[in-house]
Amino acid sequence: MKENHIQFHQDISVQNIMEKQWYTISVYSENHVGLLNRISGIFLKRHINIESLNVSKSEIDGVSKFTIVVYVTKEWTRKIVGQIEKQIEVIKAYYHTDDETIYQESALFKIASHLLFDERQIQNIIKESNSQIVTVSREFFVLAKTGRRHEIDEMHEALEPYGIMQFVRSGRIAVTKATMPISEILQEFQEN
């Protein structure tokens, strides 16, 4: 408690060996108050930023799914997932690279309605970006775009010069190419 910690040459050497990259962590858990705090604390303790977070129901009744995106090394991802899995209410956690998942994000753009008529280019952007008009009113219209992060970023860049009244982007949602046998794991836990 009162001891000084001098670091001579000890660093987290494993981290240097491996490259950072994007990982999608999928956590299947019980739906309990406080679990989000417990999971986010695991990242906080290691000073790792969560780039995106989504919580929803999963394919199993009563089981929640966290989808967390981080930009770290494989080594750290593996350790974090180990710590997450250790939590009592977590059934199973997985991590995958972008190649191993099908993933999407969604974004909403709120834009002044007059621009739709004053700026012809906006109609082209809507067409080319494959986005949808969700609503139109006298004052504003709302565009919804689902896709990869870079597609949303490109659309944002294209619209920005005309003025965006509001913008929001969701966390990543992802499904894996490989199977995730949650039902069997739950079954196994029950039997033990």
Add this chain to the structure above:
Amino acid sequence: METLKAQKKDSQKKKTMRISGAEAIIHCLLAEGVDLIYGYPGGAIMPVYDELYKFQDRLTHILSRHEQGATHAAQGYARVTGRVGVAMATSGPGATNLVTGLADAQIDSTPMVCITGQVPRHLLGSDAFQETDIVGISTPVTKWNYQITRVEEIPEIMAKAFYIARSGRPGPVLVDITKNAQFDELDFVYEKCTKVRSYKPVPKPEAGSLEKAAELINNAKKPFIVFGQGVILGEAEAELKAFVEKTGIPAAWTILGLSAMDTDHPLNVGMVGMHGNYGPNLLTNECDVLIAIGMRFDDRVTGNLDTYAKQAKIVHFEIDPAEINKNVKVDVAVLGDSKETLKDILPLLNENEHKDWKAEFDKKHQIEYDTLIKNDIYPTKEGLTMGEVIEQINVASEHKAVMVSDVGQHQMIACRYAKFKQSKSNITSGGLGTMGFGLPAAIGAKMGAMDREVVAIIGDGGYQMTIQELGVIFQHNVPVKIVVLNNDHLGMVRQWQELFFDKRYASTVMTNPDFVKIAEGYHIKSRRVTEREDLKEAVQEMMASKDPYFLEVKVEKEDNVFPMIPSGASVSDVRLK
């Protein structure tokens, strides 16, 4: 008809009672076999204290003098008995005072259940008097926690709390109970928890891992065992002994593994780590197979990971999958409860002797003995040493006492020189390094093992962090033996300042009170030793006392603890001076 009968039988079996939540909490504790709890009352937990009053013939509550003391006492009790320790506090400051004990129990895997009162549900989030978000605060330092806001939740959550605290890799659990849930009534029926569907406390070893481990061990020329607290928590002492004796492999321990194996066993080669023994540290980097059992490769054990046992194949027996490859990459992981896995691997192991290899340890021990140990425990210089005090306690206790230590130089000396025949005899704050742990933990240890001598070894710094717990010792006449090794310094920090900060002794010199008078103020028998010639007799007097006893030994002010691996250095760089 059949089902009706079955239903009737079922309802008879589960007899319900209409009682308050507060009373239900007491029945839950009794059903879990709890007969002793530590705590401190206050507004938000008063209904429970009112029930404690009614149930005092069946459930003893010990009033600590600070909530932190209650947690450490519960830890001491848990560590000496292997059962779940229980601490209780009110909301707000009562709850926040538990945090250090929770963190200590979390990092040292101690089974503990803490119960806190909370403001009534309708006041949650209103910044009510003594409201604090203890569930939020305690999340990172608990194995599990939960806030009960409805009385019906009490039996199920309490059962779950005890199950989670003691199963698998044990740890602390906090249950926060709003005051309305304590007052409201429920139809009480208690069922012990035996499973939680999302929680797998004991993993199974991977197929083939035992065979792979056995092959590595059987073919090793210079195998080396390092065991930790996992052996004690898994009650696998006999299995460890059988393993060591059959294979003839030298075995060393981490600080929390101490006492899992007789310290005088010929194959027990001592402690690893920053202030561990010379041989085990040096030879870590010469062994060809390192067998880690129920330990977690803490940085105080490994030093610089880049130069830790790189030449060795590593086998890791471990209950917590998250510990595998966390700090040290292993070649074979044997997941599971050490009692099971050590038993299962035994038939696969060849009988062996490693005489030449063991002789390496003996040689290194001789060097350490000649340069260090001899002068520590049989000093000829003027000032008293911490080591000679521990040695005198060894002699007087015949290696049978429980030793509780605080944190700092005295802790390292106590763990280096204490002798034990029996497991669960060494109680210290390992992972968190909590100064102030010793005195309250000794109270809990004594109350958990009334048939054994309990000696607390404490420094003058840590002693003053929880000195108020002398009140508990006095009030309940808890016959612990308290030894303060007083060097009028925060000795370990001073040692680091001497070695690494050019002797700039920033805030490490202590002007201490008269500790003997303080003990006398609590009517505890006490004595001060300043001369070597009085030491032996004073220790004998202390050990012979049927009552609590306080012994202050004025030791050399500027002694250092060696061997030492400087922080971040390699185990090969262990220094003898």
